[in-house]
Amino acid sequence: MNAHDIRQLFPILDQEVNGKPLVYLDSAATSQKPVQVIEAINQYYRESNSNVHRGVHTLGTRATDGYEGAREKVRKFIHAKSTEEIIFTRGTTTALNTVAASFGRANLHEGDEIVISHMEHHSNIIPWQQVAKQTGAVLKYLPLQEDGTISLEDVRETVTPRTKIVSIMQVSNVLGVVNPIKEIAKIAHDHGAIMVVDGAQSTPHLKIDVQDLDCDFFAFSGHKMCGPTGIGVLYGKKQFLENMEPIEFGGEMIDFVGLYESTWKELPWKFEGGTPIIAGAIGLGAAIDFLEEVGLDNIEAHEHKLAAYALDKMSALEGITIFGPKEASKRTGLVTFNLNDVHPHDVATVLDAEGIAVRAGHHCAQPLMKWLKQSATARASFYLYNTEEDIDKLVSGLLTTKEYFSDVF
Amino acid sequence: MSFNNLDTLYRQVIMDHYKNPRNKGVLENDSLTINMNNPTCGDRIQLTLKLEDNNVVDAKFEGEGCSISMSSASMMTQAIKGRTLEDALKLSEVFSLIMQGKEYEDDIDLGDIEALQGVAKFPARIKCATLAWKAMEKGLKEEHDDGKKDA
Numbered sequence: 001m002n003a004h005d006i007r008q009l010f011p012i013l014d015q016e017v018n019g020k021p022l023v024y025l026d027s028a029a030t031s032q033k034p035v036q037v038i039e040a041i042n043q044y045y046r047e048s049n050s051n052v053h054r055g056v057h058t059l060g061t062r063a064t065d066g067y068e069g070a071r072e073k074v075r076k077f078i079h080a081k082s083t084e085e086i087i088f089t090r091g092t093t094t095a096l097n098t099v100a101a102s103f104g105r106a107n108l109h110e111g112d113e114i115v116i117s118h119m120e121h122h123s124n125i126i127p128w129q130q131v132a133k134q135t136g137a138v139l140k141y142l143p144l145q146e147d148g149t150i151s152l153e154d155v156r157e158t159v160t161p162r163t164k165i166v167s168i169m170q171v172s173n174v175l176g177v178v179n180p181i182k183e184i185a186k187i188a189h190d191h192g193a194i195m196v197v198d199g200a201q202s203t204p205h206l207k208i209d210v211q212d213l214d215c216d217f218f219a220f221s222g223h224k225m226c227g228p229t230g231i232g233v234l235y236g237k238k239q240f241l242e243n244m245e246p247i248e249f250g251g252e253m254i255d256f257v258g259l260y261e262s263t264w265k266e267l268p269w270k271f272e273g274g275t276p277i278i279a280g281a282i283g284l285g286a287a288i289d290f291l292e293e294v295g296l297d298n299i300e301a302h303e304h305k306l307a308a309y310a311l312d313k314m315s316a317l318e319g320i321t322i323f324g325p326k327e328a329s330k331r332t333g334l335v336t337f338n339l340n341d342v343h344p345h346d347v348a349t350v351l352d353a354e355g356i357a358v359r360a361g362h363h364c365a366q367p368l369m370k371w372l373k374q375s376a377t378a379r380a381s382f383y384l385y386n387t388e389e390d391i392d393k394l395v396s397g398l399l400t401t402k403e404y405f406s407d408v409f
Numbered sequence: 410m411s412f413n414n415l416d417t418l419y420r421q422v423i424m425d426h427y428k429n430p431r432n433k434g435v436l437e438n439d440s441l442t443i444n445m446n447n448p449t450c451g452d453r454i455q456l457t458l459k460l461e462d463n464n465v466v467d468a469k470f471e472g473e474g475c476s477i478s479m480s481s482a483s484m485m486t487q488a489i490k491g492r493t494l495e496d497a498l499k500l501s502e503v504f505s506l507i508m509q510g511k512e513y514e515d516d517i518d519l520g521d522i523e524a525l526q527g528v529a530k531f532p533a534r535i536k537c538a539t540l541a542w543k544a545m546e547k548g549l550k551e552e553h554d555d556g557k558k559d560a
Contacts, residue, residue: 344479345450345452349418349531360450361449361450375453375474
């Protein structure tokens with residue numbers, strides 16, 4: 001793949017910010033969208049907009065075909081057995097909340113354990129805190145190794161026969177590490193627990209095969225993988241989804257409604273109350289087509305190359321601290337760092353003046369920040385449209401930042 | 410944006426307050442403590458105020474954050490010391506107007522605070538500058554309302 005050619009497909013990247021060509025290094029927060037996705041959404045609203053699953057009329061059929069067609073694309077993309085296992089949600093957060101509120105509340109009892117890790121995003125912490133409070137279950141944290149990785153030895157020590165749920169992110173949005181989900185799932189299953197995976201940061205960058213991972217639930221968002229905001233996916237094994245109660249009730253999700261009792265539609269629709277996110281799903285389908293055309297293997301290889309290049313160039317800077325493993329092979333394409341004596345907000349402001357967009361803050365991972373002993377960090381994250389020149393500009397921007405702040409001191 | 414623009418944000422006096430913060434620390438004994446954080450970015454401040462007869466007699470802060478939030482906290486504590494509660498709250502209103510880039514009464518002596526005017530041109534950084542002021546406002550308003558109730 002050629003990142004320079006791919007870049008041309010992203011109209012937003014062709015602009016100046018603060019008088020400098022935009023260098024977008026915040027794809028872990030949200031990715032940019034290629035023309036194919038923008039056009040698919042545009043075309044849907046111009047030609048096919050209608051409500052789904054009820055139209056006798058032609059537009060209704062087109063909308064339904066588009067929406068359900070997107071579901072099949074998602075199924076194939078993550079290699080699920082059936083579209084019954086693909087539930088459209090608002091994003092990863094809603095997907096994880098659905099598992100916690102439905103499966104968690106029904107299956108957890110006092111003294112049962114939920115195991116998560118110190119590197120989780122808030123959306124894979126708080127739903128479990130809440131369900132633990134409601135059921136009397138105990139929330140346990142996997143420790144991290146010094147380089148921010150998870151050791152299977154620790155997993156074996158933390159997961160016990162009382163553990164009912166293990167929920168781990170596949171890729172860290174701060175450390176960039178790829179966690180051994182397949183092996184963790186095996187340990188969870190050996191103890192009779194289910195495996196939930198937060199795939200928000202992995203699905204855009206790695207080939208996902210939910211059957212190979214043998215996870216029971218897998219959650220991800222469309223907007224981090226070239227799709228629109230407001231659409232995400234909850235994959236769940238049919239055997240679990242079948243026995244779970246919906247958490248939202250209303251239109252779309254019902255079979256029969258009586259005055260005092262109602263019944264639900266079959267899977268996956270019983271979990272999709274209300275008019276669904278039709279344009280969002282169609283946009284996500286277009287994003288999947290786009291990513292498959294480029295090839296996930298190519299994207300992964302490109303990001304590894306960028307991560308290795310960035311780690312190499314950035315670690316040569318004096319007074320920089322880089323968080324997470326030093327080996328690019330253990331990471332996806334993002335580098336979280338701090339410059340000594342310059343707060344990450346100030347780093348981000350100076351870089352912004354150079355047209356470079358990075359994230360600064362706690363990255364929705366306050367427990368991990370505490371573990372890293374940082375109140376905030378800066379993060380540069382890469383995607384298929386980034387190039388080595390972008391990283392060169394980042395490095396030169398960081399040199400400028402150091403210079404600027406050493407001058408004022 | 411050139412460095413000239415950056416210089417409107419990072420004025421010398423701001424960097425001086427960042428490097429040499431005034432009133433850093435914690436007041437003990439009968440002081441009012443306000444903790445506030447900025448949940449979106451992780452900045453946090455602990456402000457302690459000593460109030461006597463409707464006056465702010467002392468103010469100190471502890472916290473973690475960027476140059477703008479910490480220098481603003483330093484300047485704020487410097488500015489409210491010795492003022493009446495009403496004057497301090499009035500100054501807070503003026504500061505809020507400055508951050509919004511709005512007109513304000515110019516008979517008020519802003520001292521170092523004037524250096525923070527450039528922040529208004531950096532919308533993403535306004536919440537950094539206002540953190541300490543919001544903490545002060547919260548503390549003084551509670552005190553003010555309690556005083557009214559007692560009277």
